[in-house]
Amino acid sequence: MGKRSVKPAAIRPQTIALATPDSVPAVTTSAIRVAPSPVLPVIQAVSLFEAIERVEGDTLELIRENLGECRRCRLHKQRNKIVFGVGNPRAELVFVGEGPGHDEDVQGLPFVGRAGKLLTQMIEAMGLKREDVYICNVVKCRPPENRQPEDDEVATCSPYLYRQLDVIAPKAIVCLGGVAAQTLLKTKDPISRFRGTWFDFRNTKLLATYHPAYLLRNPNAKGEVWKDLQKVMAHLGLQAKKPSR
Numbered sequence: 001m002g003k004r005s006v007k008p009a010a011i012r013p014q015t016i017a018l019a020t021p022d023s024v025p026a027v028t029t030s031a032i033r034v035a036p037s038p039v040l041p042v043i044q045a046v047s048l049f050e051a052i053e054r055v056e057g058d059t060l061e062l063i064r065e066n067l068g069e070c071r072r073c074r075l076h077k078q079r080n081k082i083v084f085g086v087g088n089p090r091a092e093l094v095f096v097g098e099g100p101g102h103d104e105d106v107q108g109l110p111f112v113g114r115a116g117k118l119l120t121q122m123i124e125a126m127g128l129k130r131e132d133v134y135i136c137n138v139v140k141c142r143p144p145e146n147r148q149p150e151d152d153e154v155a156t157c158s159p160y161l162y163r164q165l166d167v168i169a170p171k172a173i174v175c176l177g178g179v180a181a182q183t184l185l186k187t188k189d190p191i192s193r194f195r196g197t198w199f200d201f202r203n204t205k206l207l208a209t210y211h212p213a214y215l216l217r218n219p220n221a222k223g224e225v226w227k228d229l230q231k232v233m234a235h236l237g238l239q240a241k242k243p244s245r
């Protein structure tokens, strides 16, 4: 059977609104002023996602089964557990991280360490529970010493992520950090250039924001992330959780 020809796909930012310079408290339910700003281009090549055929009748169980005890890349050598993903298989919102860290590798679950606790707080601030959303990563095995996954590791593992996203078909995808965003948007641009921008990703809205681990090192960036999450909430029709007294 001949290969489907794939036209280069340009992913265009739909909107971008940069925050006013005023600093915003880390978690607040008050309205946030945003100012329109010019659209920033993200360099696009052919999207790998576009090149991946949809798998007829695919399910999360089948994807997990296909992954098996994966040895397709070097990351399998030091891993303890494969971290496939967790959450609501019909979630309207999917968070995509980079790859498992130590705690995730031990438990076989994504975002259960310090960064994961912060992600849980972010989810709850959005008025959701962890069980409402789906959480997964670009690579399913822990890179040694928590280094960034290499290009060939991402290329080998990411088709399973694309299938997960296809099956779940959420209303919004939030990329946590540069690796997730650069993988799905096929760009090398730094995330600081396009975070908070909506992209149309195969009929799903996708937005990138900073990784919770980055926020642990740079708490001042929490306000920016909260603004990004508020855009996601507006898209999903969610109300922020009232701060507890």
Ligand code: URA
Pocket (backbone or CB within 6 Å): 097, 098, 099, 100, 101, 104, 109, 110, 111, 112, 113, 115, 116, 137, 213
């Ligand atoms: N960081 C990630 O990107 N993913 C995890 O699952 C945990 C930490």
